[in-house]
Amino acid sequence: MGKRIGMEVSLAIAEAAKMANVDVVAAYPITPQTHIVERMAEIVANGELDAEYIPVESEHSAMSACLGSSAAGARTFTATAGQGLELMHEVLYVASAMRLPIVMAVANRALSSPLNVWGDQSDLMAVRDTGWIQIICENGQEAFDLTLAAFKISEDHRILLPVMIHCDGFYLTHVVEPIEFPTQDEVNKYLPPFNYPLPLDPDKPVTMGAFAPSFIYTEAKKAQEVNIVNSKQLIIDLWKEFGKTFGREYHPIEKYRTEGAGTLLLTLGSFGETAMTAVDKMRDEGQDVGLLKLRLWRPFPFEELRETVNGAQTLIVVDRALSFGGPGGPAFSEIRSALYGEKKRPKIIGFVGGLGGRDLTVTEFEGMVKRAAEINDTAAEKEYEMFGVRE
Amino acid sequence: MENLGVYAARLAPKIDGLAPGHRACIGCGEALAVRIACKAMGSNVIVANATGCMEVISSQLPATAWDMPWIHTLFENNSAVASGIESALKVMIRKGKIADKGTKVVAMGGDGATSDIGFQALSGALERGHDFLYLMFDNEAYMNTGIQRSSATPYGASTTTSPAGKKSIGQKTAKKNMPAIVAAHDIPYVATACPSYPFDMMEKVKKGLAVNGPAFISVFSVCPTGWRSSPDLSVKLGRLAVQTGAFPLYEVENGQYKLSLDPAPLRPIQEYFKLQGRFRHLSEGTVKQIQEKIISDYEKLKRKVAC
Ligand SMILES: Cc1ncc(C[n+]2csc(CCOP(=O)(O)OP(=O)(O)O)c2C)c(N)n1
Ligand code: SF4
Ligand SMILES: [Mg+2]
Numbered sequence: 203m204g205k206r207i208g209m210e211v212s213l214a215i216a217e218a219a220k221m222a223n224v225d226v227v228a229a230y231p232i233t234p235q236t237h238i239v240e241r242m243a244e245i246v247a248n249g250e251l252d253a254e255y256i257p258v259e260s261e262h263s264a265m266s267a268c269l270g271s272s273a274a275g276a277r278t279f280t281a282t283a284g285q286g287l288e289l290m291h292e293v294l295y296v297a298s299a300m301r302l303p304i305v306m307a308v309a310n311r312a313l314s315s316p317l318n319v320w321g322d323q324s325d326l327m328a329v330r331d332t333g334w335i336q337i338i339c340e341n342g343q344e345a346f347d348l349t350l351a352a353f354k355i356s357e358d359h360r361i362l363l364p365v366m367i368h369c370d371g372f373y374l375t376h377v378v379e380p381i382e383f384p385t386q387d388e389v390n391k392y393l394p395p396f397n398y399p400l401p402l403d404p405d406k407p408v409t410m411g412a413f414a415p416s417f418i419y420t421e422a423k424k425a426q427e428v429n430i431v432n433s434k435q436l437i438i439d440l441w442k443e444f445g446k447t448f449g450r451e452y453h454p455i456e457k458y459r460t461e462g463a464g465t466l467l468l469t470l471g472s473f474g475e476t477a478m479t480a481v482d483k484m485r486d487e488g489q490d491v492g493l494l495k496l497r498l499w500r501p502f503p504f505e506e507l508r509e510t511v512n513g514a515q516t517l518i519v520v521d522r523a524l525s526f527g528g529p530g531g532p533a534f535s536e537i538r539s540a541l542y543g544e545k546k547r548p549k550i551i552g553f554v555g556g557l558g559g560r561d562l563t564v565t566e567f568e569g570m571v572k573r574a575a576e577i578n579d580t581a582a583e584k585e586y587e588m589f590g591v592r593e
Numbered sequence: 594m595e596n597l598g599v600y601a602a603r604l605a606p607k608i609d610g611l612a613p614g615h616r617a618c619i620g621c622g623e624a625l626a627v628r629i630a631c632k633a634m635g636s637n638v639i640v641a642n643a644t645g646c647m648e649v650i651s652s653q654l655p656a657t658a659w660d661m662p663w664i665h666t667l668f669e670n671n672s673a674v675a676s677g678i679e680s681a682l683k684v685m686i687r688k689g690k691i692a693d694k695g696t697k698v699v700a701m702g703g704d705g706a707t708s709d710i711g712f713q714a715l716s717g718a719l720e721r722g723h724d725f726l727y728l729m730f731d732n733e734a735y736m737n738t739g740i741q742r743s744s745a746t747p748y749g750a751s752t753t754t755s756p757a758g759k760k761s762i763g764q765k766t767a768k769k770n771m772p773a774i775v776a777a778h779d780i781p782y783v784a785t786a787c788p789s790y791p792f793d794m795m796e797k798v799k800k801g802l803a804v805n806g807p808a809f810i811s812v813f814s815v816c817p818t819g820w821r822s823s824p825d826l827s828v829k830l831g832r833l834a835v836q837t838g839a840f841p842l843y844e845v846e847n848g849q850y851k852l853s854l855d856p857a858p859l860r861p862i863q864e865y866f867k868l869q870g871r872f873r874h875l876s877e878g879t880v881k882q883i884q885e886k887i888i889s890d891y892e893k894l895k896r897k898v899a900c
Contacts, residue, residue, distance in 0.1 A: 225684045228677060252688055254680035258673060259717030266670035266714065270641060270677025273664055276685055278677075296666045395690070402639045402662040402678060404696055409657035411665035418654050 204383040211342040212237035212375045214383075215281070215307045215367070218349035220251045221389045222305075225276035225396075228256040228267035233319040234371035235283040235309040242279070261286035265293035265304075272302040272364075273410055275401030277353065280304065283371055284311030287325045291332070297364040298333030299426055300411055303356035303396070304364040306334075307349060309371040310471065310522075312558040320559020321370040323470060323522040326499070327532040333426060335365040335433060336499040340456075340474040342379030345369050348452065350389065351444045357396050358440065361433045368499075370522075372559065373472035384448055392447050434501040454503035455510050456495040459485055463492030465516040465571055466548070470496045470533055473520060473562055480567035491571055496533065504540050511541065517548040518574050520567075520589075522556045530554070530586030551577055552586030566590060605791065606632045610640075615658040616650040620824025622815030622831060623647060623730045626788040627701070630728055630812070633798035636661060637695060639682075641675040643702030643711060644668035646737045646816075647730060669710035672718035672727065675700035679723045697802045698725040704745035705735040708771050719778040719807045726801040727809045729771065732816035740819040744769040747839070748886070749879055750871045752819075757874040767886070775809040776845045782808035783845040784853075789813075789831030793842060793853055800844075813840045821870025833865040838891040843898070850897040862887055 209217070215238050219227070227246070229239040246255040258264045264280050271278045282290065287308055297304055312322035326336065335355065339345040345367065352365040369375055384392075400408050414422050438454065445451025456474075459481050460466065469477045474495040484491040494510055496503075511517055519538075521531020529535040534552030541547045551574045556562045570589060577584070610631030617624035627647055639662045642648045648665045651658040666674055679698045685691045700718075707715060707729040715727065734752050735741040742755035746764045751757035755764040776783045781804040786794040794812065801808035813834055815827040822830055834840040837860045842853035862884045866872040875883070 225688065225690075226677065226680050228673075228680075252684065254684040256676055256680050256721065258676070259713060259720075262670060263673035263676070263714045263717055266666065266673035267677035267680070269666050269670075270664070270674035270679075271681040272677075273674075274639070274678045274681035274685070275691070276681035278681075292667060293670065300666070402664060403691075404637045404639065404662055404694065407636075407660060407662045409652055409659050409663050412652040412654045412657060413649055413665075414654045422654075 204385045204388065206380055206382045208378050208380050209342070210237060210376065210378050211345050211369060213241050214342055214346040214381050215349050215369070216241035216245060217383065218346050219279040219305070220245050221384070221386060222277065222350060222353045222393055223251065224253055224279040226254045226256065226271040226278045227280060228258050228264045228271065229280045230258050230261045230264045230282070230286060232261070232283045232286040234311060234375045235281045235286070235307070237375065238281040238307055238309070261289040262293060265290040265297065268304045269293065269297055269300070269302055272304050272398070273300070273402050275396065275398040277396040278304045279306070281307040281309070283309040284313055284319070284325045287329060288313060291329065294329055294332035294334060296411070299422070301362040302364060303362055303398070305349065305352045305356055305367065306364065307367045307369065309375045310368055311371040318558040319371070321373045321472070322556070322558050323370070324524070326368050327523040330500060330532065333363070333430060334500065335363050335430070335437065336368060337365065338368045338471050338497055338499055339374065340472055340495060342374065342377070342381045343450070344452070345374060346381050346383070347444065347448065347450055350393070351441060353393055355437055355440050358436060359399060360436055363430060363433060368471065370472040388447070430501050434498070434503060437498065452497060454498035454506045456497055457510060458493040458495065460492035460494065460510065462490055463514055464490040465518065465574065466492050466494055466511060466514045467567060467570070468494040468496060468517060468519045468533070468537065470499070470522065473522070473556060476562060476564060477567050480564040483564060484568060484571065489571070502536065502540070507537065507540055508544060511548055514548045516574055516578060517550045518570055519550065519552050520562070520570065521552065521554045524554055524557070534586055549578055553589040554586060555589035560590060562590065601792070605795070606635070608632060608635060610634060610636070610659065610661045611651060612658045612660055616653065617646070618818045618824070620817040620827045622788060622827040623732050624650065625827065626730055626794070626812045626814045629788045629791050629794055630798050631661070633795035634697070634699060634802060638697045638699050639678055640664070641671045641678060641698070641700045643671040643706035644737070645703035645706055647701065647703070649737055668706055670714050671700040671702050671706065672711060672714040675725045676718045676721065676723045679725050699728060700725060701728045701730065703736070704729060704731040704733060705743045708744050708769050716778065719775065719780050719809070722806050724806055726798070727807065729809070729811045730814045731811050732814040732819060733768070734816070734819050736816050736819045745771065749875050749883055751874060752871070762879060763871070763874065772809070772811050772845065776848070778807070779848065780807040780809065781805065781847055784810045785813070785840065785842050786810050787813040787831045787835055787840065787842060789828045790835065790842065790854070797844065822868055826868055830865065830868060833860065833868070836860045837862045837865045838887045839865055841891060841894055843894065850894070852895070852898050859888065859891060
């Protein structure tokens with residue numbers, strides 16, 4: 203058993219990459235990710251970890267260097283946020299389609315313009331179709347655990363996919379939390395060395411990234427889709443194994459006080475912590491409110507969602523991103539579509555809030571529950587509402 | 594002379610990293626350049642290829658022309674991909690995860706991939722000092738997408754995005770001096786080469802691989818399709834480009850310029866232009882102006898060699 207110490211979450215994420223004994227880190231600084239990569243550079247510079255730190259000249263090159271590194275068979279880590287993730291965008295598709303294991307921590311941040319460096323999940327949502335496994339953390343312990351577990355998931359020969367670990371910028375990255383760390387021995391036992399099946403090697407030449415005309419492109423994409431869909435059960439199993447090893451088990455959707463709940467709030471990321479306090483308060487006041495926290499965004503946990511919302515009359519989905527001119531927040535519209543075919547489903551209400559680092563407080567979560575009841579009563583036809591806008 | 598040519602071909606290594614059966618146009622000077630580069634590189638290399646003609650003609654699923662570990666990902670990032678491969682090999686050797694086989698890393702790309710869209714990634718990789726060889730296959734336009742101009746397109750050439758017309762002489766800008774820009778990164782080895790001089794080119798590729806740190810070679814690659822020249826003239830056009838001074842062959846070793854071949858006196862540029870459709874519209878006056886610029890550029894180059 204390791205020990206519990208107070209540490210900034212960014213540093214804890216770097217600690218996970220260090221304990222995973224990564225070989226290559228290629229990264230470019232951007233607020234609020236900077237502490238992660240500064241710490242990685244420091245760890246390498248002072249010899250705590252034998253790795254190559256590539257101080258690339260852009261995020262596009264960061265992810266591109268990760269492609270090369272992973273294809274050569276090295277354990278590869280990077281981190282970014284907001285604009286950086288967007289600059290990587292086209293490279294992200296390549297990493298997943300070429301089945302290159304890479305672990306990337308994303309400090310979720312708003313997208314320009316206007317420039318805003320604070321917590322927001324617009325970046326996370328903008329890359330949802332890139333074929334990466336996307337896992338969302340709520341607190342520092344999760345950030346450490348899920349980063350460590352991400353290497354195991356990413357490099358599993360049945361999966362071989364890149365993984366993003368999402369932590370809300372500042373809300374998570376810049377806070378100090380008590381975190382329990384395993385010992386290096388425990389980690390070594392848990393995480394075997396990276397063993398890529400067919401790396402770039404002159405002894406066994408392979409062609410990677412060949413060109414696919416239309417007669418074969420669809421089949422390649424279907425194979426990719428089957429692979430990521432099938433990874434869901436494997437991720438669940440690997441999290442179970444993590445739980446057995448380290449005593450903390452994770453699930454695609456985490457439930458909080460959902461027993462007999464007529465109204466469910468659903469959050470992604472750090473708002474889960476505030477929402478729990480709000481739920482406690484409302485429960486104390488006799489309201490039957492519970493909370494769902496969506497952890498696995500891709501592959502999307504359809505069955506788990508259907509099972510967890512079963513019995514509720516109202517489901518309130520809180521998005522931290524907008525889909526301009528679209529059908530509400532991205533999580534809201536996906537969840538509504540996932541439940542559309544259900545015979546019995548809750549009324550689904552979407553709120554968008556907390557953009558660009560705006561806080562959503564306990565009072566505001568209570569307000570959402572109230573507002574949802576009003577919308578329910580008036581049977582309003584609104585797609586969704588932005589919450590907390592100063593008019 | 595003819596016989597010497599036949600004999601000389603036998604001196605080239607038999608090994609072919611780029612196998613026959615690829616889909617390049619007849620007379621493609623770029624495919625010839627890649628093949629010659631591969632002969633010099635041997636089999637202990639890993640190649641990161643940019644999107645462009647050479648990637649598309651060689652790797653259509655389910656076949657491949659590459660008999661070496663080869664990776665293509667995107668258009669503008671081959672220098673960064675190569676950085677990642679080089680770093681991975683270095684650390685894995687250091688950590689004892691793989692054996693040190695002396696494997697070299699090569700990035701390949703066209704003039705567009707290198708001097709335009711991938712310019713930043715190239716500069717970054719050079720500045721960081723990765724141990725790799727960059728081969729820029731310069732056919733003076735974006736050929737893969739249909740002969741659009743690049744910053745390597747020479748002044749006056751007509752392309753689909755710098756078309757000659759009533760109000761246009763074609764490309765309005767001078768060819769970007771990539772070797773000089775790369776040399777400004779103070780890397781150990783920079784050179785220009787052309788497959789019409791295969792042994793010179795092979796020597797340079799070997800030198801570029803051997804140096805410790807980044808090396809860069811700009812390889813002149815005749816494109817009969819894009820230049821509207823006869824496919825049987827590709828080797829001759831390469832020679833003419835060198836002999837007219839349009840594409841001089843030289844090396845910059847640790848900052849020291851050295852001419853590989855001094856074709857004095859330079860042949861008139863018109864000999865080179867008249868075999869290509871892309872220059873056909875140029876007036877005598879423009880050709881004369883271009884001729885003067887070539888001579889002055891060549892003299893500038895010779896002054897660099899002298900110091
Ligand atoms: C980001 C991006 N922009 C544009 C393209 C389209 N594109 C593919 S290859 C190419 C031109 C390649 O030109 P060059 O690098 O000179 O190689 P060549 O085909 O001439 O050998 C272009 C514009 C692309 N693939 N990706
Ligand atoms: S277009 Fe030009 S460079 Fe491309 S394959 Fe044809 S001849 Fe070669
Ligand atoms: Mg070109």
